[in-house]
Amino acid sequence: MSLNEFDIIQQYFSKITTPRNDVMTGIGDDCALLVPEPGKILAVSTDTLVAGRHFLADVDPASLGHKCLAVNLSDLAAMGAEPCWVSLALTLPDVDENWLKKFTRGFAQLAEKHGLQLVGGDTTRGPLTITITVHGQVEADAALTRSGARSGDLICVTGKLGEAALVLKKLLDGDAVDEDARLALERPQPRVATGVALKGLATACIDISDGLLADLGHICSASKLKAELEKVAVPGSEATLNHEILLDFALTGGDDYELCFTVPEKFKDRLPEIAQQTEVSISVIGRMTEGQGIEIFDENGTRMDMPEQQGYMHFS
């Protein structure tokens, strides 16, 4: 069975997400027409996932639909923005209706959860590539950026780190991986509610997509400060903590999609409440100080050697 471009859009994409009142025109004209909320600014992010590079070729299509949206929502979370609208550009080698059905379901379930409407996109034939652009909104003076950290601020992360990278290694090595562990890699949960709750408290924020050291490094350089981390405070998953050497996964593994943020010490007591409300753990892992770069200290207060690879680089 062969479907043309318009059939695909019609059948699979035009009705997959709940309509929002602020969408005047969604799919079906030259542009989407969207009504911004007065007094708010737009947060916009674009990410591309390429088959064989960002996901394994045999990945479950529903997980892929989830993940390609999750990585974009994670960028909105890092700004404290509320998700609104999304465009999906899908390049497909052929029209596999079974694949499209599953992909759409994974995408739509996550979109629904975050009140996001699909408002446009493009379907083309070619090597499997997915580019998503998400739009969120946030009060102009409340957006969380990378550059606002101050000396003395506490460094915090949500969730547990390194699980996704460890699972990926096991899969690539042909080792057995249980379903729950696989979800950490294939169905990351963007920390949207936590990002929104951190507005007015966090001084800087980033999502951990390339590994803690690489991403915290961006906060350091944007804020012109140094980060001092306590090794034992870094929340690795159980699997990583069971193997000392695997702490590296928590420090340098990509694909976590947790938030790393800085808060003034006076707000420390608010963190447990935010963790509980937004259903994710929050760990204090260090402190920002004058200087540059990142230093890690062990339980005796001795400065450790840094792992060689500090994060995932697409073109390195």
Add this chain to the structure above:
Amino acid sequence: MSLNEFDIIQQYFSKITTPRNDVMTGIGDDCALLVPEPGKILAVSTDTLVAGRHFLADVDPASLGHKCLAVNLSDLAAMGAEPCWVSLALTLPDVDENWLKKFTRGFAQLAEKHGLQLVGGDTTRGPLTITITVHGQVEADAALTRSGARSGDLICVTGKLGEAALVLKKLLDGDAVDEDARLALERPQPRVATGVALKGLATACIDISDGLLADLGHICSASKLKAELEKVAVPGSEATLNHEILLDFALTGGDDYELCFTVPEKFKDRLPEIAQQTEVSISVIGRMTEGQGIEIFDENGTRMDMPEQQGYMHFS
């Protein structure tokens, strides 16, 4: 020489377009932060171009940079929106600095011309694919859509049609093509100023990317009306008019990126002024009537057979 992702963004993309006052944060954080103009709505469009499908593999990179932005700006033009911000997702098989320099120049020159700032994107390794998302703004009650045509409205097009499709055929056939003709295919000029000038006059508008009949067909179905065209009024290029059979290129050829729009007859006298101001010809080619579909009449008023292929379908 090998460049990593951040070097590429830094060296080639972070400074290629003039800064706008409404960009709080551009490239370099998790999201771009953009300030919408009070009282306006957003027009957003996404298009993907895939190597070997939407452009020839040996195309001049500067022309490619121009064209991938032009096709997106053409969608804004069709809504009467003013261009503001753009995201560029670039998937590259390898890092060829010479290619990147040229591509960036073609992209930046067109962006500058339309006051567009590059505010984000993603660079990944993989088969050459380009996805662009453009953002424009327009007054809420003035956006041109496909659905507003009324019975009796005149049907108009800008420029000359069919040239791009004819040049593509010649290139594929290995025939000689002069530089000026090649520009019609490789450097289409999006009719942004014309689209903006048509606000308040045009009742419906679309850009011609898939061929006149296919795109006018969208106005017909969205407006629930029929289009009656006069064959002799369709502005083919000289090359197409010299060959009777090549009128098909003007009717069904893709890649024109001219505007097709409808206006009430009372505004007919305003068209020459708009054509002159925005430096493009405007031709009246027919009239909207009750009914559905499209009919074409020859110089004797006889209804003609329709061309078999009515437009470019990516998945047909």
